[in-house]
Amino acid sequence: MTALPAAELDAHSRPLMTGAQAVVRTLEDLGVRRIFGYPGGAIMPVYDALVGSKLEHILVRHEQAASFAADAQARLTGKAGVCLATSGPGATNLLTGIANAYMDSVPMVILTGQVPSSLMGTDAFQEVDVFGMSLPVVKHSMIVRHAEDIPATIREAFEIAEEGRPGPVLVDLPKDTLQANMAFDRAEAAAAPPVTRADADSIEAAMSLIQAARRPVLYMGGGIALGEAVDAVRDFMARTGIPTVATLKAIGCAHPDAQNYLGMLGMHGTRAANLAVQESDVLICCGARFDDRATGKPDQFAPNAKIVHMDLDHAEIGKLRGVDAAIRGDLRDALMRLDTGYLAIESWRTLCRNRKQEFAFSYDAPGSGIYAPGLLKELSETAGDTFIAACDVGQHQMWVAQHCRFAHPENHLTSAGLGAMGYGLPAGIGAALERPDSKVVTITGDGSIMMNIQELATARRYGVPIRILLLDNASLGLVRQWQELFFDQNFSEIDLYDNPDFAEVARSFGVEAFTIHSRDEVPGAIERLLNATGPILAHCLIDPRENVWPLVPPGKSNTEMMED
Amino acid sequence: MHNIRIQLAEREGALVRLLSNIERRGFIIESLDKTAAQDGVTAVAACVTPRGDRSLDVLTRQLSRLFDVMDVHTPVPAHMASHAMPPGEPSCRHPQ
Numbered sequence: 001m002t003a004l005p006a007a008e009l010d011a012h013s014r015p016l017m018t019g020a021q022a023v024v025r026t027l028e029d030l031g032v033r034r035i036f037g038y039p040g041g042a043i044m045p046v047y048d049a050l051v052g053s054k055l056e057h058i059l060v061r062h063e064q065a066a067s068f069a070a071d072a073q074a075r076l077t078g079k080a081g082v083c084l085a086t087s088g089p090g091a092t093n094l095l096t097g098i099a100n101a102y103m104d105s106v107p108m109v110i111l112t113g114q115v116p117s118s119l120m121g122t123d124a125f126q127e128v129d130v131f132g133m134s135l136p137v138v139k140h141s142m143i144v145r146h147a148e149d150i151p152a153t154i155r156e157a158f159e160i161a162e163e164g165r166p167g168p169v170l171v172d173l174p175k176d177t178l179q180a181n182m183a184f185d186r187a188e189a190a191a192a193p194p195v196t197r198a199d200a201d202s203i204e205a206a207m208s209l210i211q212a213a214r215r216p217v218l219y220m221g222g223g224i225a226l227g228e229a230v231d232a233v234r235d236f237m238a239r240t241g242i243p244t245v246a247t248l249k250a251i252g253c254a255h256p257d258a259q260n261y262l263g264m265l266g267m268h269g270t271r272a273a274n275l276a277v278q279e280s281d282v283l284i285c286c287g288a289r290f291d292d293r294a295t296g297k298p299d300q301f302a303p304n305a306k307i308v309h310m311d312l313d314h315a316e317i318g319k320l321r322g323v324d325a326a327i328r329g330d331l332r333d334a335l336m337r338l339d340t341g342y343l344a345i346e347s348w349r350t351l352c353r354n355r356k357q358e359f360a361f362s363y364d365a366p367g368s369g370i371y372a373p374g375l376l377k378e379l380s381e382t383a384g385d386t387f388i389a390a391c392d393v394g395q396h397q398m399w400v401a402q403h404c405r406f407a408h409p410e411n412h413l414t415s416a417g418l419g420a421m422g423y424g425l426p427a428g429i430g431a432a433l434e435r436p437d438s439k440v441v442t443i444t445g446d447g448s449i450m451m452n453i454q455e456l457a458t459a460r461r462y463g464v465p466i467r468i469l470l471l472d473n474a475s476l477g478l479v480r481q482w483q484e485l486f487f488d489q490n491f492s493e494i495d496l497y498d499n500p501d502f503a504e505v506a507r508s509f510g511v512e513a514f515t516i517h518s519r520d521e522v523p524g525a526i527e528r529l530l531n532a533t534g535p536i537l538a539h540c541l542i543d544p545r546e547n548v549w550p551l552v553p554p555g556k557s558n559t560e561m562m563e564d
Numbered sequence: 565m566h567n568i569r570i571q572l573a574e575r576e577g578a579l580v581r582l583l584s585n586i587e588r589r590g591f592i593i594e595s596l597d598k599t600a601a602q603d604g605v606t607a608v609a610a611c612v613t614p615r616g617d618r619s620l621d622v623l624t625r626q627l628s629r630l631f632d633v634m635d636v637h638t639p640v641p642a643h644m645a646s647h648a649m650p651p652g653e654p655s656c657r658h659p660q
Binding site: 145314 | 575577580619621622625626628
């Protein structure tokens with residue numbers, strides 16, 4: 001492509017450049033350092049402009065991995081991750097990652113090439129209507145029709161992705177727009193939007209309910225980390241002494257050793273957490289959304305509780321559960337203003353703490369085989385406060401949630417809302433590139449890793465310091481568990497007996513790898529993993545019959561927990 | 565059946581985003597009217613029926629957070645339109 005020299009100016013002293021050069025220049029101006037992508041026909045002008053730019057481009061081996069890696073980077077930084085792909089199949093391959101970001105409220109800007117404007121709507125080669133296809137899973141989306149609109153559109157995309165409740169924003173870029181010449185107007189980053197403060201009446205109403213409660217429970221959700229309210233919620237817990245539970249996304253919000261923290265609630269939650277919620281008389285939902293995996297049967301969830309719902313997004317309030325007091329606004333501000341004092345609920349606190357002890361997980365599984373929950377507990381404790389887990393989806397994901405320690409919620413990278421197998425490896429790559437000095441571990445299964453195993457090549461190419469812990473039970477374990485328990489052991493298409501030798505596969509990509517079979521090999525494996533400086537894979541063979549406990553059966557109340 | 569009126573920025577894709585949200589959030593669009601844009605703003609009036617017991621009040625808030633939507637108005641008394649739930653009740657029941 002022939003680009004105009006950057007030094008050439010128009011009559012208003014604005015630099016002349018192509019639309020593609022404006023894309024790159026705008027990303028640089030907005031402070032973007034790294035983008036994840038894969039080139040192709042319609043996006044080629046941007047790849048042409050990338051050469052010599054300040055942006056670090058990470059070439060993944062499948063566009064879905066670009067979206068997952070950008071997602072992980074965004075979760076760690078709070079700033080929009082950026083992914084880039086061409087039109088048609090490049091764009092459709094991003095959709096799962098876009099949906100993942102939407103479901104977990106992750107800020108992301110997605111740039112897609114598009115066929116030239118004159119061909120849009122004609123079923124041209126590699127044309128899909130990604131704007132239309134992505135509508136249900138984006139916070140917002142735009143098609144840029146004129147090159148001169150590129151800087152402002154991309155700046156607006158970042159603002160929308162990051163403000164309020166974050167989410168993915170797609171910008172579709174027709175090729176002719178990228179190739180057109182334009183005068184460049186610098187896109188300055190906008191000032192941070194003002195904090196939305198909850199009104200005083202709603203704070204008062206909530207305080208009255210909480211102060212009158214005899215069995216209050218704080219139910220924390222992902223909105224706490226998104227709203228940078230972790231310190232505020234820890235302070236609230238300490239000031240009130242309130243028993244507290246967490247959703248999958250809120251793990252790490254409470255200090256793991258906090259006395260009144262009872263763990264995760266819901267389908268694979270702790271018995272102490274679920275019983276506390278079910279018996280509560282006031283439930284303070286803070287940045288959570290009454291997701292069905294957390295509530296179980298909705299009309300039997302916390303059946304006697306009055307509900308205080310705190311959320312920045314007013315559309316979440318009353319969506320699945322009526323409320324007695326609604327606090328709409330910035331969570332950090334609202335938590336600091338909930339000045340209830342230390343709650344006089346000593347017998348309730350004692351009951352919750354006693355249950356926490358009584359129903360604590362035990363790690364004395366019989367036999368000499370690798371016990372995955374014990375391995376994960378030991379791994380996270382050994383790694384310490386810089387431990388970052390990038391989970392895939394399945395039994396291992398739930399074991400991580402149950403048994404690992406997290407110092408901060410952003411250290412627990414998990415596909416919570418979408419439950420997308422294949423997230424773990426690219427998310428781990430995104431995380432390790434962002435936090436090379438942390439102990440980033442992708443925790444995956446033999447089903448999940450095969451969904452994006454090609455990204456071993458990306459890890460190898462960039463020397464990413466990622467540790468991969470592959471828990472191999474030669475089956476799709478969580479599906480097998482449900483078939484065992486709820487489908488009369490009618491096992492259907494879950495047997496992965498013919499998996500490849502994963503250590504050999506990793507080595508063929510140039511990634512260090514080893515296999516362990518027994519429990520006595522675990523300490524050495526953890527040490528080897530954590531001391532690695534480049535990509536490494538530990539292939540751990542575990543018992544295929546192992547299940548995740550406790551478990552609330554689908555459609556049941558959270559009091560009906562099944563145990564081993 | 566409920567009437568709902570929306571002021572919408574006249575941008576590419578704004579109308580289809582609005583309509584797909586109404587349907588995805590559990591409402592049938594029974595009738596629809598749209599004015600020509602004036603100063604970049606168009607008015608959409610729809611008559612909608614919930615599938616099941618979805619709340620119109622929640623729908624209006626879900627629509628109002630869309631970036632192309634400038635205002636959402638339900639021209640009936642709020643206590644009739646909102647499907648207001650008794651506090652503590654689940655607002656929609658999932659098939660088990």
